[in-house]
Amino acid sequence: MANLTTNRCPAPFIQDSLFDQGGFVEGRLCRALPTGITCCLPCPMTDWAYPDSFQTIGTAAQWVSVVGIIACIGLLVSWAVLPVEKTFRHYLSICLTTAVLFMSLGFVIPLAAQPEECYDAITPHSMHTNAVCAASGTFLILGGWAGVLWVFLRALSLHLQICWQVVVGRNFMWFSQAAGWGIPVLGVVFAIVFSGFSFRFGSTCHINHKNSLADLWIPLLVFAGLTIIIQFATFGYCIKVYLASLADNSSSTEGSGLPSYTNSIRTMTPKQAYRRVRRVIELQWRGIAIVLIIITDVIFFSIVFVFQDNTVEAVKRDSSIASDWIFCLFEKQGRKDACLDKAGPLVVNMPTVGAVLFLLGMNGIWLALLLGRWSMVTGWRDLLFGSFSDRNKKEFVSVDARLDDLKKDTRSYEMLSRDDSSGKPMDEAVTPSVVTPVSPTAKLPLRSPSSLRDPGRDSPAYHEGRRTPDYFGHTARYHVPVRSFSSPRPPQTVTWDAREMYARAGQNQQDEYVNPLGLNRI
Template identity: 75%
Template sequence: MATNGTNNCPTPFLQDSLFTDGGFVEGRICQKLTEELTCCLPCPMTDWAYPDAFQTMSSAANWVAVAGTICCVFLLLSWAVLPVDKTYRHYLSICLTVAVIFMSLGFVIPLAGNPEQCFDAITPNSMKTGSMCAASGFFLILGGWSGVLWVFLRALSLHLQICWQLVVGRSFMWFSQAFGWGIPIIGVVVAFVLSGVSFRFGPTCHINHKNSLADLWIPLLVFAGLTIIIQFATFGYCIKVYLASLADNSATTEGSGMPSYTNSIRTMTPKQAYRRVRRVIALQWRGIAIVLIIIADVIFFSIIFVFQDTTVESVKHDQSIATPWVLCLVKNGGDKVPCLGEASTLAVNMPTVGAVLFLLGMNGIWLLVLLGRWSMVTGWRDLFTTVPSRSKREFVSVDARLDDFKKDTRSYEMLSRDTGKIMDDSVTPYAVTPISPIHARSPVGAMNHEYLHMPSSDGRRTPDYFGNTARYQTPARSFSSPRPPQSVTWDARETYARPTSPYGQQQQQQQDRYVNPLGMNRI
């Protein structure tokens, strides 16, 4: 609030001594004209450094972030509700989507809450004076940290699979969860304690200049750089494998697509390695594209905001940088339109700012385009259109009620879809084959029998093609069907083998006493 006094600063600037020390005082943009007079630019700074269309552009970028959030929520709901064969969900994709939602909430919250950016006429609000500022800054920093780390883990996982032939399993998953969420939480706490957030660049709160390079921007850029190095190292390995496959003319490679030894990847020929790498790339190209897009957005945003922050701080320390713009404002009585060209020394140009905001808001849309599948749409359609039928049965069985037989005379027996037997509670089940009649003692079989022998309209009887079918006897020693062999008795005398049972030994002793003269020379 302004105190009682007279403003001695030229229009549109306001005298610093007329205001209290409330709000984020370090966010004021002021110049000291004399020892007693300090003039400050009215809050917010963007209203003076950019044309009026800046507010419209900022709102449009926030609405794009809303659309991206909706896309991410659709992906998460699909992964949670639909079966895995419809979504192909993976924890790396799920966690990356959650990270993008956090980043988008940093732009959605100001759009929903419409917070007041300024504490007074020259002082912006901070996280200590506005809850909406604290919430938007928290989600923006958390989303930036977690987004960079999860694309780093995704690139690392792909690199280990392609270049080192390692199968990332449960250990890597738990490591990823601890690393991908633990580091961002620590990063947010450190950023809030050492720097804090305030309204410095539009309706979203950003990190303050103090210690921001050490606790946010440099660590983010380090992980982003490692991600790019790992990703391009993977690309380089793929190119190397491809070039080696072009020079491989071995006969074993042409004849088989498998390694020469089972479970040995080191014995792969170059063409076999190329086929394996090509399959992995074909399955992971969407994830590779997402890694490159998000890393590019984060690096672009970091560079632009660091440049903007550095420019504003340099104006505070070197008044000559903003002198042409200040003189233009004073000359035109506070009209900013003729002085927008001179404002380039104080802020980044509007097209670049718009590109940064729109790219950050579109991350959720890119996730849906690249990680979403058409099978998700069909899965939701099947989920809402398929109504479970109460009359559906696990086994289709014979209906024992005579009324149902009268209603539907076309069906005389209904087989179990799993066992091929008549399933009726009132009749003993019998095996049914396409060419065997139902037993006459079954009511269904009796009806079939009467139907087969029913006289025709000209007095003739329908011939019984199935009644005299010969019964097939399975051979005793047949093993063509999957059942245990039947016990077969055999006579030791036919094979001239020595009997092992007591009864057989007794018979053998009786034969030894009797000598057949005609069989003495038999071999």
């Protein structure tokens, strides 16, 4: 601790020569006097530029982040424990929730650790001198990067499916995992190496000004801008389809809004396209709302912090900008309340700061409200107070009965990609094993004529017990299915009565004369 009794600066300022070069020295707010000494504002700067209620707002926002973390953990645990028919989990939702969890940890870690923001009386801590600063800054940047990337990927997935009829599958999933986590990790590495973190705005560490535009803010805003462009392009396409459907008077679309076969999706009429788009929007409106909310929060936070950062750096380069405020503090002997009006042009107003912090803390709550479902509550009830009883399962009677049940379920129509339990990605909006109008009930392998001629390929070893008729040999025998409860019935033996068919018994049919006028008697 420096000996402040030798301080030659007017109160409340402190002479910088009394301290060493530890901590984040660039974070000091100092001004050289004509006498040759340099006087600095005591740390932290926010205590002098904002009223005492600023700390209360920051603490309240951190507690909101705690609630958001609890909501994110609840979603992740539900997706991991409960069956998919209860949660409708999807990797886009899981990864986005994890990203928001990381970003919220950047605000909650300082709340739990209560770190000392200042290395000494005039110098804030950096990531090299305070572990809590390093952890909170890393989680904040990683969560912000990952959140922007995963909402971008979610908007891109929806755009490809609605506007281009591209069914995203496993390749898109692996691309999303690589981009959604690889780019944020690189962004954190660049931020640590080229900028670093320090206590500059409350009890959470933020990126330093040096190189911050190049290694964080500009790339982050580029992806955020692309997300907005893609989202509004999707909205524009939906509006175009809706307007085209209003002018479509084709009678062919009055019956069913679905294509008659799989490849007809490219030749749908405007009304069919509108019904399809409307159905996808109804199933994906939660994801669309999440994209807009998180992108708005990130852009809002980026603009506010960059403005605050540039203002502080401008004061460091030209202290005359803050002359009125500095002289006011000198005249009032450090009574900051009397000088807050002079500090207003130098900092972001407190309501704006509070709005940014609360919006960032509420992201987890928004995820729980929009991605959570009431079926999760019933699923936990069944898991904790009783097993999933078989009486809740519908008994399978026939294929027709199952299709009737699916017609009543609005989730049975979905144009998005959904694969079975083989490990392929499954979309959150569709129940497993649902037969959709755009996908066949079963895909049978194509067989060449040569394979049909080969009796070995028609053996039960090839077709798991199913027998295939020999179309090129003798007449095939009819085999009754084991569990057939519907027609057709096995063919009955039909006897030839020559008298009823007006044929001469015992005579060759080729030599028989048939009266054409008597065929109506058959």
